[in-house]
Amino acid sequence: MNSKSLQSSKEWSGDTVNKKERAEKEFRADFPRAILHVDGDAFFVACEVACNPSLKGKPVVTGEERRIASAMSYEAKALGVGRGMPVHEIRKLFPEVIIIPSHYRLYEIFSQRMYRILRRYTESVEWYSIDECFADITGLDHELGMSYEEIAITIQDTLHAELGISFSMGLSVTKVLAKVASKWKKPNGRTIIPLNSIPDYLQKTPLGKVWGIGPQTTRYLQQFGIATAQDFVDKGEAWLSERCAKPVLEIWHELCGRSLHDVHPGKHSKHKSLSSTETFMPPTSDPTFLFSELSRHVELVTRSARQETLAATRVSFFLKTRDFRYRRVECVMPTPTALPHIILDAIRKSFGSVYDPSMMYRATGVTLFGLVPISHVSQDLFSTQTETATDSSKKLYSTIDEILNRFGSKTLYLCSSLTAFGNRKAGRKKERNFHLPILGKVS
Template sequence: MLSETEIGTGSTESVAMRKIVHVDMDAFYASVEQRDNPGLRGRPVVVAWRGNRSVVCAASYEARKFGVRSAMPAITAERLCPEAVFVPPDFTRYKAVSRAVREIFLRHTDLVEPLSLDEAYLDVTENKTGLPTATRVAKTIREQIREELHLTASAGVAPNKFLAKIASDWRKPDGLFVIQPQEIEVFLAPLLVGRIPGVGKVTEARLKTIGIATVGDLLVRDQAALEEHFGRYGRRLYELARGVDHHPVVPDRTAKSISAEDTFERDIPLTEMDEVILRLAEKVWAASRRDMRVAKTVVLKLKTSEFKTLTRSLTPLVPPETWEELAAIALLLRERVNVAAMQRFRLVGVGLSNFRETTESPSSIFGEL
């Protein structure tokens, strides 16, 4: 029976394992808005600009009941939940709250790897507060976030990052879930393969074509067969199905690039990509604004129906200052792709790279994530 028992007691093998906590703030941007404006509490809140081309940054749990999700077009969210209160994003404020959350993490360990403003991995194999188990650390962190910041967080505790991230989502919102080393196989086997990080809809569909729907189905396949179908990622699938993940928590890792991509339901020509490129540009722009960095280079990625990858990049004299400028550059890069008119594409991606740090507030945010 899986339970919130304490990681860190038991066999010598368990003690030798890492003790990882993944903390994920609940509906972070929307929760900050509801905390700071009592009139929004209990109401469906959507953090997004209104408009045909805007996308949802975050949705409160009241809005999620109507099917509203982050990265969804704002116009779709408005249709699903006509009573929703739309609040424009305020990333400067969210970043300040995120720093306060980070300060709580650092009371317990210096090994903190932020993934975004609202989630992070912590290696608490050894913790600074003398708490006896990783589970106690996770409970204490959640209590401190609730008492000091008046927000809720969910946490997962496990022997590695892969499992801890799955566990943190298990009892959302405001939950704690622990995966003990001896429970890994029992926990993983019934999960749909789509729960594995990195397995998107396309990969999930490919797995189903060879009879793999659950992690248990992966377990009975040998590594060579998976590598034959999926290349190097086949080895990763083989390991994750067994709960194996050796990646350490890396403090203060700064992403060298930020990107978003979309795989089309059907292969399309270059001339039909405008709407998707605009949406991806807005999504990438908002993600880059979260940590106030400025990117010098814009990248466009395309994958043909034959799985050939094409990339185009541009480093303008002045970096883009709005998501619209980013989108305009991405569309310009598309025009630099010299292919036959009949060429079809299955994927497009927009990215930013070559970052420099800045302390300036973003001049324009047209929100996402």
């Protein structure tokens, strides 16, 4: 290579590098923050289809138990079935529609799985509703060596592969814009709105479709000729601040691309408590059975707490008599915990104070209160548990949780819950056995 060509080669490569750097900078300027919104497509029905693939591609409606349509597949929607439509009307108008009861626990399990998959990529995941999450992935492009779009594609593909249901994704610079983006194309859509493309989308978004703008505000603003989200943005801050409340103004900033609403890790509906209660038949005074029922409730609520990385500072339990009277006790935990054997020890100590052998009982229940993030829990210096014992219990339960997640909630349970699980098989109301796809590839 002669010196001239070497020179031109250097110029060429230098130019390429500059171009690449410029492109990267521009991309980052377009994403001062990167917020992802993930939204399950026809989520309830999709969960049903994932468990029963024979429903795939068919018009399916859930809500048989309430006698109104609570959710519907896209095929049912295309026929004209709407949410809230009475079941008898659907049967009359659309006899081909398959109407099934809702299984909210099943949807909750899928929801938790969605949340856990997102948390593999970032800690900053807000569980907004049963089928929606926000994730702040700002800076993750650098960390993973991928563009934000590639990260969104990877997450979308992982959710689909592991849950067997599709999600629509919106990626933008604020939460409100990420919501606009995820709605843009459904099902299985992926819409990216960088800072410089915001007007292109807002011009085509009716104001009433913007997250946080209710029908009343929409009607009010329509009087001033505001029809689209872009009309709203164009009115400007001064005009709006004279006529609208602060939350509406905050939405205006978010639509302009200025992020005011942070992604709050954890569940959006901040839990004040976690409960499990159930009535059984026939009423009984058998203390072994009653304690076993409490043990089963403790296993259920502590598992939910662990899944949400929460620990309880207080626990209450009750026995309900045949004549509907409650006997209730609250226990304060020496250290916040989500480990069932520790809570059961406390309940065992107080059981005698609520149990009366002359009474017949028809229900039991357990509630965890004062929930704090597990990460905030430090070892209690005066605890009788040694640090090693607590650590090994945590390890044990993380293994147990993995087994339960993969093989179902009845795979493993404490000996103290045995009678309750046995009774469940013998005479209690029959519970549907879900055939959940495991966390891993599903066909």
